[in-house]
Amino acid sequence: MLHCDDSIHGAREYGIVARMSTVTISKTKYEELKRRANAFRAIASGDYVFVARDDVKDVIKDFEQTGLYSKAFLRDLEKGLRKSSVYRNRKA
Numbered sequence: 001m002l003h004c005d006d007s008i009h010g011a012r013e014y015g016i017v018a019r020m021s022t023v024t025i026s027k028t029k030y031e032e033l034k035r036r037a038n039a040f041r042a043i044a045s046g047d048y049v050f051v052a053r054d055d056v057k058d059v060i061k062d063f064e065q066t067g068l069y070s071k072a073f074l075r076d077l078e079k080g081l082r083k084s085s086v087y088r089n090r091k092a
Contacts, residue, residue: 056081 025033054062060078063069069077081087 053086056087 056078059081060074063077064074
């Protein structure tokens with residue numbers, strides 16, 4: 001079990017071990033925090049890319065035309081696309 005100095009806000013929640021001025025976190029937690037910080041910086045700077053979306057029917061049609069996918073797969077793909085955050089608030 002990790003020792004946490006509860007005086008550091010969120011120390012126990014994030015599994016942080018703190019002693020004096022040194023804070024130690026796991027590599028996994030560091031990578032997560034680094035990813036979040038980079039995402040925040042990109043959004044804050046306006047440096048992000050608009051995601052262009054093809055109509056769901058067009059995407060399914062493209063997959064279907066390859067002849068590589070079963071009808072069941074195509075149905076599942078369409079269902080998944082319609083539930084995805086990219087398409088959720090868009091009529092297709």
